[in-house]
Amino acid sequence: MTLELQIWMLLGSLVYLGIIFWMLKTKRLSVRFSIVWLFSAFALVLFAAVPYVVYVLRDILDIQMPSNLVFAMTIGFMLLILLSLSAAVTEFADRIKRLTQTIAILEKRVRELENQSHQDNH
Amino acid sequence: MKILVIIPCYNEQDTILDTVQALKSYCPEVDCIVINDCSTDRSEEILRQNNIPFLSLPCNLGIGGGVQAGYLYAKEQGYDITIQMDGDGQHDPAYLRQVLQPLLDGQADMVIGSRFLEKKGFQTSFARRMGIRLLSFLIWILTGKQVLDVTSGYRACNKALTHFYANSYAQDYPEPEAIIAAVLNGFTVKEVPVEMKERQGGTSSIRALSSVYYMIKVTIALVVYRLILAGKGGRSA
Numbered sequence: 067m068t069l070e071l072q073i074w075m076l077l078g079s080l081v082y083l084g085i086i087f088w089m090l091k092t093k094r095l096s097v098r099f100s101i102v103w104l105f106s107a108f109a110l111v112l113f114a115a116v117p118y119v120v121y122v123l124r125d126i127l128d129i130q131m132p133s134n135l136v137f138a139m140t141i142g143f144m145l146l147i148l149l150s151l152s153a154a155v156t157e158f159a160d161r162i163k164r165l166t167q168t169i170a171i172l173e174k175r176v177r178e179l180e181n182q183s184h185q186d187n188h
Numbered sequence: 189m190k191i192l193v194i195i196p197c198y199n200e201q202d203t204i205l206d207t208v209q210a211l212k213s214y215c216p217e218v219d220c221i222v223i224n225d226c227s228t229d230r231s232e233e234i235l236r237q238n239n240i241p242f243l244s245l246p247c248n249l250g251i252g253g254g255v256q257a258g259y260l261y262a263k264e265q266g267y268d269i270t271i272q273m274d275g276d277g278q279h280d281p282a283y284l285r286q287v288l289q290p291l292l293d294g295q296a297d298m299v300i301g302s303r304f305l306e307k308k309g310f311q312t313s314f315a316r317r318m319g320i321r322l323l324s325f326l327i328w329i330l331t332g333k334q335v336l337d338v339t340s341g342y343r344a345c346n347k348a349l350t351h352f353y354a355n356s357y358a359q360d361y362p363e364p365e366a367i368i369a370a371v372l373n374g375f376t377v378k379e380v381p382v383e384m385k386e387r388q389g390g391t392s393s394i395r396a397l398s399s400v401y402y403m404i405k406v407t408i409a410l411v412v413y414r415l416i417l418a419g420k421g422g423r424s425a
Contacts, residue, residue, distance in 0.1 A: 163249055163359070167257035170223075170243040171264065 079110035102150055106143040192267040193220040194258030196251055197275040201229040204275045208240050211281040225254040252359035263354040271344040276387040279342040283382040287344045290378050297349045297375035301342030301382035309383030319403055323364050330414040331371040338364045349375050361406045365413055372417045
């Protein structure tokens with residue numbers, strides 16, 4: 067890997083990490099969902115700063131190009147993040163469903179109470 | 189014995205009043221509640237004007253979430269038996285007692301009104317019958333329980349199953365999934381013959397164009413459902 071590429075990669079991954087921290091600080095991202103993102107950012111920074119790690123991993127896994135390892139890991143992270151997002155959506159859908167049902171039941175009670183007090187007043 | 193009839197309603201302005209009135213005349217002793225799942229037509233207005241008890245969902249949940257709202261209501265109000273019935277005039281309230289009887293006798297936890305047991309009345313299209321037969325076969329493989337009319341929305345549940353459904357009810361393909369959930373959790377399911385009519389209005393939640401897609405999705409959903417429930421058993425919920 068050339069020094070230029072390494073510098074650009076380091077810069078890019080640091081900016082990525084910075085964006086995540088900024089989003090966390092300004093509460094645009096909840097800590098709960100940030101863990102897997104932070105993890106991926108740290109991994110990228112580590113790979114850019116110490117490419118030796120990638121070379122060792124490449125040798126262990128017997129992958130021809132070190133870049134392929136980075137790509138494969140990136141895709142792995144993306145799958146993980148997408149899955150966690152689907153899980154989050156499922157949870158929210160569940161909560162919204164419960165809320166909708168509870169509101170409907172409460173609305174019926176309010177409607178009946180209003181009708182009752184309306185009749186009492188006359 | 190407190191009995192509640194849940195009638196899910198999505199854009200059924202032409203049939204909902206007839207359905208409720210027919211129910212009242214056949215079985216005046218049962219309570220009914222219409223679940224208005226965010227209808228965009230005059231359904232809610234009709235319910236309001238005619239003093240029919242209804243729940244109005246603030247956002248559209250689909251048939252699963254809507255029916256579950258009914259079960260939740262039944263649980264809160266302490267109903268002993270909950271019956272589900274379509275609001276489009278397909279289900280004849282004249283059969284309500286037949287559907288109820290096995291529950292009153294304690295023979296079953298859930299009774300499904302089946303149009304295929306005696307093959308009377310409207311039998312739906314050939315393609316749909318095949319689809320239902322396939323799902324029925326699938327449920328038999330997955331649970332060992334034979335149910336002929338797996339997509340029938342005419343069903344009655346006792347108190348235990350009402351509480352179970354209030355807590356967890358399938359959202360995506362509720363009719364067949366609810367059967368699997370009931371059987372796998374140790375509830376007994378029984379079918380009784382009923383006659384169904386052709387729907388008088390509205391559209392089926394299972395549309396013709398997407399029926400193949402529906403079949404594939406339901407098949408996968410049912411198999412997945414069986415897998416995640418494997419080994420649970422017992423009335424745990």
